[in-house]
Amino acid sequence: MSDILSSLNPVQLEAVESYQGASLIIAGAGSGKTRVLTCRIANMLAHGVPPSTVLALTFTNKAAAEMKERITDVAGERARYLWMGTFHAIFSRILRYEAENVGFTSSYTIYDTADSRNLLRAIIKEMKLDENVYKVNDVHARISMAKNNLITPQSYASSGSISANDTQARKPHMATIYAAYARRCIAANAMDFDDLLLFTNILFRDHPDVLQKYSSKFSYVLVDEYQDTNYAQYLIVKKLTSAHRNLCVVGDDAQSIYSFRGAKIENILNFQRDFPECRIFKLEQNYRSTQSIVNAANSVIAQNSGQLKKKCFSAGEKGEKVGLLPAFTDQEEGFRVAGDISDYLYGAQAPYSDFAILYRTNAQSRIFEDSLRRKNIPYRIYGGQSFYQRKEIKDLLSYLRLIINHNDNEAFKRIVNYPRRGIGDATVARLEELAAQANLSMWDCILGLTPEQAEIRGAAYKKVSQFLLMINAMSDNAGRQEAYELVSAVAQQSGILAELRADKTIEGIARLENVEELLNGVKEFCERYQEENGEPPVIAQYLENVSLLTDADKEKPEEANTVSLMTIHSAKGLEYAYVYIVGMEENLFPGKLAMMSSVELEEERRLFYVALTRAKVKATLSFAQSRYRWGKQESNPPSRFIREIDPAYIDVTSMSLDEDSFSQDPDDYTEGYYQDGLPRFAPKASKPSLARQLRKLPDSTAEAKQDLPRLRPVDFVPSQAGSITVGALVEHKSFGRGEVLAIESAGGDIKVTVNFKLVGKKTLLMKYAKLMLVK
């Protein structure tokens, strides 16, 4: 233990050692945050704190697993008894014990986003509301926000300001939808992701004895990524710690990028208000990146208001300046980035896994996939369609869900006629509505109905009954059969395997493979569980585990030597030697919508900060003058964020659109690339130069003028004519940089010929033209 502590810097060490009381650890990017957290917990264990009294909350399963592993390395087996996991996983575990207190049973289902939306769609339809007004995604987002802020359907309906808001938005039935949704979730014995936090709060509010039990059980609470907590999470933490006040929160306000999902940056900004006695530790030394990268990132984030004060620095190498890769089109952007990567691969002898391409939106990935493929560079895309959201996986999991919880309506609807059993949509919809009216689940509703009462055809009724019998038979085994055995039997008996095997299309084969992969996953889970608990798991245990899993937990980035492609959001917490931040254009990054409010613009800026600080050795920004979006061509000026980087840390000379750096092979470009017939790499004469665009405010954004900070790169001091010599590098205000090719006198004036990188050769008269000597 002590040799581990000796590797910490003074602030880190202090943060590790003072584990009593409240602490706020402000952890800059790359400042060894995870090390501090793991050491702190390991240190607590070394001081005799029993592991089962420690609660450590994270946002991702991955973060929790990583931390647990690292603590196990130091503290050994005892680490197993720590309560460490995501908010959702930990409190869902507690809710399983306490379910009856909030009107559920312990075998409640966890609805994922798709389940929630399907249910909402059904409700909106039944209420005969206009689906174009009550858009499922919007309705879901609004309900989610309400839950995150602990607004129950009752308080939602009775709040004047909310109903005024909804009326103004021409959605007066929001409260009714919310109430119906909540009622039907309860009837289905199901909680959505937000419910896990909402009902934990309700549990603690209505059952002080239960709160007392857990708040005394957990003598120490730690929260990672505290800047991402929402109100519901904040309150849970506050309640659990109000007695012993041993709370340690770790986070970085500069990296708060999830407010669109309800995260409240105020939670970290105002931590001292709830815990005035807290000690504050600032981890300001960045061990990840070069000075140039850290300083560039600092200069960007400095433009935001209201932050926790800190001075991040790197003691590492000065390093290369942030690079720029301008391009005329998105195709070319892809080509230049791929080209740059292969240059670096060759020059720096770096493995593929040292490179990442980060973009603002998933739609941007395609271009880079193409360009990398063309160069035979292996890549891997992270995010996107989740494994667990694939239809075939959801279908099989729905069987498992229904086996455990017969009231799980969403699972029921999904599989009652899959594989096909001749039960039609009409029958299903009819049953769903009947059940809703009786405030029952479809399952219970069917059990209590004769075919006449149900008003469905006898044949359909019989088929539904057969389905219930089959599920019942499967349920009989669920409690005693080992999970893997049961899942394979279900895959077989349900007819899913037969259905997929019959499908000989490429997609069909892929689906079958996915199901097989899931079966393998179950097997692995069983083996691990057996090892840890000394007995095989039943299906409920697998399902509990899998409902809160995402594909991010399946993937092991370290394993493959490939270039990584992902959104900036999913790159948070990761690091790469070489990082390309692409699509650096107004309306894309920052996004169009974000530019409308300064609050959202600041979040975009933090997102850019996150992106920059992923880089260890070099960050490169690319942008395209025009790109295809949604099938249409679009032109946007370079992102304001480029200009916000202190010019000392960004390499503006790399702006050059040097013809030699492009492939002359037409095969490297897609067809139609040169369709406008313009010379390849020369910008249109009428367009301002790229350098100029970087210095100029984009006219297209009306708000930009007041909203943008003043430009800093314009320390333009014209040099004396005599100081300029042939071969010198000079800068011109609008033409950018170039090399002096010739100097000659011309009737009382001096004529200078400069080869500008952006616009080519120009001859200037020193009497008029202002040139600044750069080198």
Place this chain on the structure above:
DNA sequence: CGGCCCCGCGTTTTT
């Protein structure tokens, strides 16, 4: 009841 086509829609997403 099931398949096909057309129309509308389109930040980010740890759970």
Place this chain on the structure above:
DNA sequence: CGCGGGGCCG
């Protein structure tokens, strides 16, 4: 452009 949902038709 690429997907998903709803509507229509066989």
